[in-house]
Amino acid sequence: MSVRVSRRSFLKLGAAGLGASSMAMMGFAPEQALASIRHFKLTGSTMTRNICTYCSVGCGMLLYTRGDGAINVIDQVYHVEGDPDHPVSRGSLCPRGAGVLDFINSETRVKYPEVREPFTNEWKRISWDEALDRIARHMKDDRDRNFETHDDKGQLVNRWLTTSMVAASACTNETAYLTQKIARALGMLVVDNQARV
């Protein structure tokens, strides 16, 4: 669904295409006709379609990314506008949505896995492997220690109540479904989401 757009280049090509062919017939070299105007800011950007991440109206957003997806190039979103085709938002964004670029590129994005060891006062950067190994170990130790196969009435309950989980309010349905699958396979019941707060 990514669409390469370059409106100005397109216009230039269209106009130049006509002009160049007729001028070439008359013997002019087309390079000399190029004007040195400032490039349209979205020239060369990649546009992707998205849905606003804030409230539940679900406004259509067009995200414009700099970079061409090539190796060694880090793409970055640098412009956001409303999707004019969207039947609800019809190209509009509210003050939150219009400022979403500053959320995407916020300086306070978390960039690396970190740990705060007990009783210390600082973050320590760690690798993904270390982070997930340690978390999985905590989960398994707790689950093995506190898993209840039966309740105090002797009924089969197969549950794990001593680790809780709260799910995000803006993650995808696909993430949510993976979360549901995993949580219940582990026997978790203390699971909630942000529907209520």
Place this chain on the structure above:
Amino acid sequence: MTNHWVDIRNANVILSMGGNSAEAHPVGFRWVMHAKERNNAILISVDPRYNRTTAVADVHAWLRTGTDIVWLGGLINYLIETGRFHHEYVRAYTDASHLVEEGFGFDDGLFVGYDPETRTYDKTNWNYQKDEQGFVVTDPTLEHPRCVFQLMRQHYSRYTVDMVEQVCGMPRKKVLQIWDLIAQTSAPDKTMTILYALGWTQHTIGSQIIRTGAMVQLLLGNMGMPGGGVNALRGHSNIQGLTDIGLLSNLLTGYMGLPAAELQRYEDYMKVRTKQPLLPGEVSYWKHYDRFFISLMKDWYGDLATAENDWLYDWLPKLSQPLYDVLYAINQAAKGEMTGTICQGFNILASFPHKDKVLEGLSKLKYFVIMDPLEVETGEFWKNYGEYNPVDPATIGTEVFRLPTTCFAEDDGSITNSSRWLQWHVKAAPGPGESQTDMAILAGLMMRLKKLYQDEGGAFPDPILNLTWNYTNPWHPESEALAKEANGRALRDITDETGKVIKRAGELLDDFSQLRADGSTACGCWIYTGSFTEAGNMMARRDNADPYGVGTTLGWAWAWPANRRLMYNRASARPDGTPWASNKAYIWWNGERWIGADVPDYPIFTPPSAGVGPFIVTQTGTGHFFASEQLNDGPFPEHYEPMESPIDRNPLHPDNPLAFHNPIVRVFPSDRDHFGTNDEFPYAATTYRLTEHFHFWTTHALLNAIVQPEKFIEIGEVLAAELGIAQGERVRVTSKRGLIEAVAVVTKRMVPLQVDGRTVHQIGIPLHYGFKGVARPAHLTNSLTPFVGDGNTQTPEFKSFLVNVEKL
């Protein structure tokens, strides 16, 4: 929403109550303005504050926070006693004619069956009368004293205009003016839509407030109609989806429920969950529960789930209490009975009530994991931020992991908006640094756990080891693979009743009627079936055509259920199948089948003459005024005061202390001393959201921090004068649980109300601002709020509590 955003434009009256969509949902609100321009629609704003929705409203009234049931109950009384309701609709499409068991009753604020010891109801008698065949007994004349209509009439006869004036603090003239406008929509060619949000939800009686709204809409014949409905304007971009997927303590996907521990046998569970019709010939769609459930178990456990082992029913965790909600979780943590918490993009320190208690709970955990795109407050609960978070890290032994996740711009997938539309989005760029998608992180944890259990064994490893995991790259499941899994597929060839093969083994399903109860289909979320079919990803569709000109764009994205945009839309036509009014035509019977602007919410070939009811998910085919056992606090909504009330009694039941607050409200023993009284904390406070901010995220976004930089509260001119507070001065707001400091906005938008013989002042407190990000640091608003929730959902009572205000 039963209806959808664009459909608001079809309304003639818009009741904005328990929400402020102009500020909380500004772009959706354009459809309110469109209705005003297009239909001369009347916008009514009923709210504790004069807000920006109020600013463009035709009529407006201030309401004391938490008294919505009194106002709506009074409206029910008014509509019935003046006869200004939709008589034919009520007779044909609702349970008004159904008789209720003799044992059901209500006395002095309590329904039959209350046990003050356990603070619960025995709901045995909260049911319809049934005949020998098990069908509901009805009286179509609506005269029988035990019919729902008469019981409802009697119940709300106490909700007089005088009572509304006394409890809500709204002058009777204003009340009657608004009710008259609303009553006009009982005409078949006029509809009212109700727009509500957390202003209805976040009360100890929140679920019942919403029910009262639904009852009003049934009386007026506005359910299933274009421009009608009860429309929850949800707060986050995908909590509709997360709820659909069942990420709540007691749910499975598609609103199926996890079993209670008492239901030890699979047959018992099925008996409780499978809903057979209670009137002859009705659809009662939940009679197919086994199809949805078995398909889910097939998706999770594949070939291992068989009829012989009850589809591995025993592997599911079982509940010993109705909910294991967030308040329960924090209370357990504060008691030292919780080992770990995993927080997936959720700033709980800021979002849960009674911040000090949340802090105590988190500080007693052994491990805590936060996955988030931003450095939110919760991840640094252990860090000292001066007066905003005065903790000593050296005393907090929690091991905290902070994992960087991508945000919406950096992954693929669908999210579900308020209109139940699943809209697909595409990754625009990679996330910063080493951030990963939530799915990659979850898969990384699950792959490790699978290996640990494989290598070491441990407690009940079977569901972990056998959970299906057929992803191309098991460490990075793709969004499309999960979307197809949720949609569902055939495991063997599926045939219709004539024996014709309708799906080959392996093919994706088209709709949930293709689900089977014999193990031949696998489906992650039955209400999402049809979202990703052999024809492709329906959620990514972009045809915005509206061929009938009613704002219904069936080719844009995909809506559950079955791409239906307006739920209960069969009720938009008369019993004979013709539209109630030509200007409200939506779906109709053409002599052979149901057709129209939407996917009919009805069996397509069932003729009107069959007399099948329009509400095909209920057991009677009718809309229910009487909630039977569905809600914990009564079949008819009743008003109870907030846990912290600015008055000293419930004026409806002045002599019964058990009926002062919601009688079934759950208060943990350690919280009993954390409720304030109105002599110490005299002002009623309510929290809300600003246009420029989204919870605590946008305080990390520079533009938003510039336009709305600092925490403030709203205080009325009269109270400000009494307290000597001038515009822009700083104030301290205290509750029994904590304090915040903020700038005072002294305003005409808040006024004193006359309630139960005294003057009640209300204070408005935006929920935003914390001690992280680029806006000015502030105390978290939830330092103030009470640790108590709704009787059905345990949604915290953020909208009604008591505070004191002093000048700094």
